[in-house]
Amino acid sequence: MYSTPDMNRRSFVVGAAAVGSGLALGFELPFGPGVANAQVGGPEVNAWVVVKPDETVVVRIARSEMGQGTLTGLAQMVAEELECDWSKVTYEFPTAGQNVARKRIWGDFFTAGSRGIRESNDFVRKGGAAARMMLVQAAANEWKVSAAECTAENGVITHKASNHSITFGKVADAAAKVEPPQEIKLKDAKDWKILGKGVKRLDTPDKVIGKAVYGIDVRMPGMLYAAIKACPVNGGKLASFDAARVSNNKGVKKVVQVEDYAVAVIADNWWRAKTALDALPVVWDEGENAKVTSESIAAWLREGLDAEQAFVGNKGGDVKAALAGAARKIEAVYAYPYQHHVTLEPQNAVARYADDKCEVWCSTQNGEAALATVSEACGLPIPKCEAYKTFLGGGFGRRSTSQDYIRQAVMIAKQMPGTPIKLVWTREEDMAHGWYHPITQCRLTAGLDKDNNLNALHVRISGQSILAKVRPAALQDGRDPATFSGFYPGGAEATLGYSVPNILVDHSMRNPHINPGFWRGVNINHNAIYLECFMDELAKEAGVDPLEFRRKLMAQHPKHLAVLNAVAAKAGWGTPAPQGVHRGLAQCMAFGSYVAACAEVSVDGNKVKVHRIVGATDPGYAVNPAQIERQIAGSFVYGLTALFMGECTVKAGRIEQQNFDTYDMMRIAQMPKVEAIVMPSGGFWGGVGEPTIAVAAPAVLNAITAATGKRYRTFPLKHHGLSLA
Amino acid sequence: MARLSVNGQSHDVDVEPDTPLLWVLRDAIGLTGTKYGCGIAQCGACTVHLDGTAVRSCSVPVSFADGKQITTIEGLAQNGTLHKVQKAWIEHDVPQCGYCQSGMIMAVAALLKNKPKPTDADIDNEITNICRCGTYQQVRAAIHSAANA
Numbered sequence: 001m002y003s004t005p006d007m008n009r010r011s012f013v014v015g016a017a018a019v020g021s022g023l024a025l026g027f028e029l030p031f032g033p034g035v036a037n038a039q040v041g042g043p044e045v046n047a048w049v050v051v052k053p054d055e056t057v058v059v060r061i062a063r064s065e066m067g068q069g070t071l072t073g074l075a076q077m078v079a080e081e082l083e084c085d086w087s088k089v090t091y092e093f094p095t096a097g098q099n100v101a102r103k104r105i106w107g108d109f110f111t112a113g114s115r116g117i118r119e120s121n122d123f124v125r126k127g128g129a130a131a132r133m134m135l136v137q138a139a140a141n142e143w144k145v146s147a148a149e150c151t152a153e154n155g156v157i158t159h160k161a162s163n164h165s166i167t168f169g170k171v172a173d174a175a176a177k178v179e180p181p182q183e184i185k186l187k188d189a190k191d192w193k194i195l196g197k198g199v200k201r202l203d204t205p206d207k208v209i210g211k212a213v214y215g216i217d218v219r220m221p222g223m224l225y226a227a228i229k230a231c232p233v234n235g236g237k238l239a240s241f242d243a244a245r246v247s248n249n250k251g252v253k254k255v256v257q258v259e260d261y262a263v264a265v266i267a268d269n270w271w272r273a274k275t276a277l278d279a280l281p282v283v284w285d286e287g288e289n290a291k292v293t294s295e296s297i298a299a300w301l302r303e304g305l306d307a308e309q310a311f312v313g314n315k316g317g318d319v320k321a322a323l324a325g326a327a328r329k330i331e332a333v334y335a336y337p338y339q340h341h342v343t344l345e346p347q348n349a350v351a352r353y354a355d356d357k358c359e360v361w362c363s364t365q366n367g368e369a370a371l372a373t374v375s376e377a378c379g380l381p382i383p384k385c386e387a388y389k390t391f392l393g394g395g396f397g398r399r400s401t402s403q404d405y406i407r408q409a410v411m412i413a414k415q416m417p418g419t420p421i422k423l424v425w426t427r428e429e430d431m432a433h434g435w436y437h438p439i440t441q442c443r444l445t446a447g448l449d450k451d452n453n454l455n456a457l458h459v460r461i462s463g464q465s466i467l468a469k470v471r472p473a474a475l476q477d478g479r480d481p482a483t484f485s486g487f488y489p490g491g492a493e494a495t496l497g498y499s500v501p502n503i504l505v506d507h508s509m510r511n512p513h514i515n516p517g518f519w520r521g522v523n524i525n526h527n528a529i530y531l532e533c534f535m536d537e538l539a540k541e542a543g544v545d546p547l548e549f550r551r552k553l554m555a556q557h558p559k560h561l562a563v564l565n566a567v568a569a570k571a572g573w574g575t576p577a578p579q580g581v582h583r584g585l586a587q588c589m590a591f592g593s594y595v596a597a598c599a600e601v602s603v604d605g606n607k608v609k610v611h612r613i614v615g616a617t618d619p620g621y622a623v624n625p626a627q628i629e630r631q632i633a634g635s636f637v638y639g640l641t642a643l644f645m646g647e648c649t650v651k652a653g654r655i656e657q658q659n660f661d662t663y664d665m666m667r668i669a670q671m672p673k674v675e676a677i678v679m680p681s682g683g684f685w686g687g688v689g690e691p692t693i694a695v696a697a698p699a700v701l702n703a704i705t706a707a708t709g710k711r712y713r714t715f716p717l718k719h720h721g722l723s724l725a
Numbered sequence: 726m727a728r729l730s731v732n733g734q735s736h737d738v739d740v741e742p743d744t745p746l747l748w749v750l751r752d753a754i755g756l757t758g759t760k761y762g763c764g765i766a767q768c769g770a771c772t773v774h775l776d777g778t779a780v781r782s783c784s785v786p787v788s789f790a791d792g793k794q795i796t797t798i799e800g801l802a803q804n805g806t807l808h809k810v811q812k813a814w815i816e817h818d819v820p821q822c823g824y825c826q827s828g829m830i831m832a833v834a835a836l837l838k839n840k841p842k843p844t845d846a847d848i849d850n851e852i853t854n855i856c857r858c859g860t861y862q863q864v865r866a867a868i869h870s871a872a873n874a
Contacts, residue, residue, distance in 0.1 A: 067822030067858040200818050207823030208811040210758015210798035214824060217757035225752065250741070269740070271748040344762045344770055344824045344857045393760070393824030394857050427763045626818065630863065634821060637859025660767035660855065669849035671861035 043176045045134055047094075047105045048078055048127030051172035055155055057084045059128075060094050062106035063116040064365045065203060066395030067634075068689035069627035070116035072201045074124055076623060077117075080195040081128030081187060084168060085155040091202055096371035097386040109367040109389075112400035112518055114591035114687020117623055121685055126184045133181045138174035139166050189621060189682065198626025203391070214393045215363035218350045220420040224253055225270035226412050227277045228423060230262035232432050233653035234513050236286040237261055246276040255280065256415045264412050270424055289513040290653035297512045297650060298335070301441045304462025304508030305333065311509065313484030317502030322456035326447025330541050332534055334444070334713045336526035338648040338655075339437035340663060341519055345393020346430040347405035351413035352420040353378055358385050360409060363392040365400040373403040377410035396638070397518035401470040402435045428658045435517025436648055436655075438464035442530040447502070452542035454553060456502040459487065459530065465509050466516045466523075483507045485523035486531065486588045486694070492684065494524060494590045497560030498535075498553035514650060520638055521693040524590040529715075532586035532698035537711060546585055546702065547573055559681065560587055563596040563616040566677050571598035571614040581611060584702025586695040593619040593686030597636075597695035599672075601703040607725040608717070610640065610670070610700055615692050616677035620684035629676040632692045636674055639696030641666045644717045644724050670724040727787050731756065732800025742788035746780075747771045749787045750797060758798040758827045762855070769854030772828035772835075773797050779835035798827035801834060810834045813871035821858035829854045833868055842872050 044050050050058035059078045065071035071091060079089050099106050107120055132152050139157040140147040143164045150159045158165040189196065206212040231237060241263045243255035251272035255265050263282055267273035304310075323329060349362040351374075358378040364370040370387035378385065387406075392399060409423040425433075440463030447456035465480035474480075485494045487505040496503075519525075539549035547568050554561040564587040568574070577583055580602045587596035600612040615632045622628055645664045649656045657663040697715075704722075705711050712720055729736045731754060738753040745764075750756045750773070759782060762770035766784040773782045774796040775789075801808045807815075810833050820826045829852070836843055836851050843851070848868055856864070 065822075067820075069821070200815075201820070203823065204815055204818055204820055207820040207826055208807070208814045208830060209802065210756070210827045212823055213757075214760075216761065217751075219755060219757065269744075269748060269752040271740070271744050271752070342857060344760070344768065344822070344855065346761065392822060394822045396857070424761070427765075630818070630821065630860070633862045634859030637861060638857070659765055660763050661765060665768075665855045665857070666859070666861075667849075667855065668852050668861040668864060671859075671865070674862055 043172045045131040045172055045175045046127060046180060047102065048124065049082060049131035051135070051168045053169050055085070055088050055167055055169040057082065057089050057155070057168070059089060059091050060106060061091050062094060062099065062109050063120065064109070064111040064367070064389060064392055064395065066111070066365065066392035068116070068631060069201060069624060070111065071203055072199065072627065073117050073623040074120070075202055076194050076199060077121060077125045078128035080192055081125045082132045083152040083154065086194050086199060088155060089202065093389045095386055095388055096367035099368065100371070100382055110369070110400070111365045111395070112397055114690045118592055118685035118687055125186050129184045129186060130181055133184070134175040134178040135168050135171055137178045138171040142166070142171065142174065195623055196621070196625070198624055201627065212391050214345050215350070215361060215390045216345055216348045216393065216424060218361040218390065218422065220350065220352070223350065223420040223422055224266050224268060224416070225273050226264045226266045226421050226423040227270060227274040228258060228262055228264040228408060228425065228429060229277055229282060230429070230433055231284045231286065233284070233286040233290045234515055235289045236284055236653070238263055239283040239285040241283070242281040246280050249276045252276045254416060256412055258408055258411050262408065264423070266412065266416060266421060270422070274426060286653060292513060292653045293651055294649045297439060300510055300512070301439065301462045304510050305441060305443045305460055307462070307508040309508070310460065310506035311479035312504070312506050313481070314487045314489045314496060314503055314505040316489065316500070319456050319458045319502045319504040322502035323445060323447045323458065326456055327450040328448045328541065329445065330448065330538060331443065331445045332537055332713060333441065334530050334533070335441040336439065336529065336715055337646070338439050338514060338650070339519065339642050339646040340431060340434045340648050340657070341394070341396040341398035342663065342665070343392070343394030343396060343398050346425045346427055348422065348424040349406045349409035350420055350422045351409035353410065353413040354418050356384055358410060359388065360406055361388045361390060362406050363390055363399055364403060364406065365392065365395045366403070369401070369403050370406050373406045374410055377407045378414060396520040397522065398435060400518050402517055404433070431658050431663065432655050434648070434655070435470070435515045437519040437522060437525070438466055438516035439512070440464065440526055442526070444530060444534045446534070446538055448538070448542060452544065454500055454538060457500045459505040460508065461506070462508040462510060464511050464516045466518060468509065468511050469516055480507070480509065482523055486527040486590060492592055497557040497587060497589060498550070499556045500553065513653070514655070520635070521590065521690045524588060524694040525639065525642065525697065528586060528588045528694040529698045529701065532588065532695070533701050533711070533713070536584070536702045536705065550585070550587070559594045559618055560589060562681070563587060563594045563618050563679065566616040566679060567596045567598040567614045570675065570677060571600065573598060582703050582706035584699045584704070584706055586698035586702065588694050590691040590694055591687030592684065593617050593688065593691040595691045595695050597692070597699035599699035599703045601700060601707060603704060603707040604725070606721045606723060608704060608722050609725040610672040612673045612675065613696065613699065614675045614677065615695065616679060617688070617692055618679050618681050619686035619688055620680055620682060622678050622680040625678045628678045628688050631688050632676040633674040635690065635693035636696040637666050637671065639693040640700065640724065643697040643700060643715060644722065647716050666724065727791060729754070729787070729790060729795060730793070731795045732797060738787070740787055743786045746773070746782040746785045746787050746790050746795070750782065756797050756799050760824055760827055762825070767855070768825070769832055770825050770828040772831040772854065774831060774835060777835070777838060779832050798831060801830065808834055809874040810837065810871045813867040813874060816870060817863045817867040819860050819863040819867050821860055825854055825856045829856065829864060833871070837872060843868065
């Protein structure tokens, strides 16, 4: 059995546990709503719920909001159990420091792997339920009746027999003093009124008037600005720089070295800092990595396709013997490139360092990791540090395990004690120092028996491991289990949806110096392309319809099959498509959800028009179907941008692409019509932000092959002259 | 020193004349609703109006804005009433991360001023802002909604 590694426990947690309680709460924050002191504006019923005298319900949200809608989904969960008036609900983000001080009462802050809701739903709902029980108890105490005889609905507590009723806001003070309940029973899904409904996002109003605060927007009195340049070759060092050449520029305050690999200019506005940095003479010691090229990496990975030793991810039967005895053997080699997250908000952070305290304000997918980073960087213990989280201008994994920009901001601020400093990366710096979608190649070898049944399958992946770089402790005897996403033989995370009597999925790990990172979907993206395109190749060799070929292998995988059938039915698979339009299918399981897509494309010369994609997901429970539909459509944009345009190439050890002129993105003109099927089957909690990204590319690729007869196995498709119309 | 008129208010700012308008708005004046995404006029996150025309402020020197009326996302609503594009954005729950949406909304507001009933082809040709979350389907629906408001 396999599962993705537990990424929750970070090294600082040991320190955090040692800190325990007793840390004074109460932080005065210099900017707007969204973050607040534990007691600001009304009594805290419990850690999750504050009810103000005007009946406003403030729900505390531990996870990060980066567009995926987790903020609203988690608030729905609390509100459902709280029985409050949804129109009165607002939110705030507790800080990582508060979480440590309160013995991690809000649990984990880590927001990646489509885990925000699925891993916290139980205790978040209980937080809402406990608050309701305390409010009801407080009212019952006032009326001297039994709480069991009282009901709560829409923010009002009622005791029918005595004809009493009172609003939450009026008993919130008393409720805060009620002993928290020991036993909490959650509502049955069939009774949900707010959960499971497509309510509007709580953050939309602020996002249409420019009021939502992202890390890059934080402003503080006396704040200075920094621009940074790190050695363009990862692993290289800063040799020297000539500060005197720019230190008299207008507005420039200081030129500082940042550890052993970067230099930054601090000025009174960011443009002056950036302009001076551009003019600053810098010499790098690029080191051995400067010899690396995309070609040298590709050659190294190619060797891995034949390597004797490989980590095993899924094994059943005897592949070697079955392939040797196969009636027909079919083989294909695929390759997937480095890709950048390109969060539209470049990396940035505001840091303020004083002798006894260090704070950062930042966009991060993990407030606790940000806090740990601050502590490690400044050398002060956790209780003397704080990380204030803002909205994120995109995350996609970039701001999850890698808090490098926060460390830099602290290192710079340390050199100007007492002065808050806002570090902002240029887009060029951001492109050069990403944590890229890892690079892999894959050889798939299949054996068909005399009746064209798939009897043997060997999938050899060669390439980079994310965990080996970002969290080596999660490796299992050197093996990176996440590499096998979508191929797992069992578990609740990302199982293979086909039964093949003889199977081997293995991985020859090769880790170039380019930093790999989690990336929306990440391993499942290339694995789904490899497998789902190859399934179409096999179906063609077998002379069988791709849907029928898959169905024969999916009898033991009813949930995988259900989403596949759903998209096929809605798209009209098996019925004639419009003139010139061709269809392609793909399915997989990822992040606990079952997903499938059916794409319709037409190809005119080198132009591929994606007309329509029907996408389906079974996430077990659908917290907000309207937002899930948006995640499906949005994930397809991310996936198709990657398929057609996304590649970071390596020359002289550095990433060549520097901005959108060399790293293009899908625009609205290229957007297909996306029809979403949200089909929660109940009984499990799957993720939503990522899973569907993985089926967009293989469905479109299979449709392109249906249209052209050509099979493309290396990406992005721009290398084959193809572009999105 | 430059004098700028932003959202109907006059601001004196101490910046070099070639400083991009974006950074003057954000750092000198403190209007951070206008976003930095690329600095090369590709992504559109920095879109503002100059005398009613949409421009990418990362690539407009502040000297060019001298004497012109600048409108940012913070000034799009009039007298406390949201612009019809902002209302449509709320109706369709368009934003995800929201970082591109200030620029997207400003670009669409300018489009509707010139073409009150844009076709899908008009939208394809004129709305070229990048949204990494991929909100395009909702953006298109909201544009038509705003056009019909």
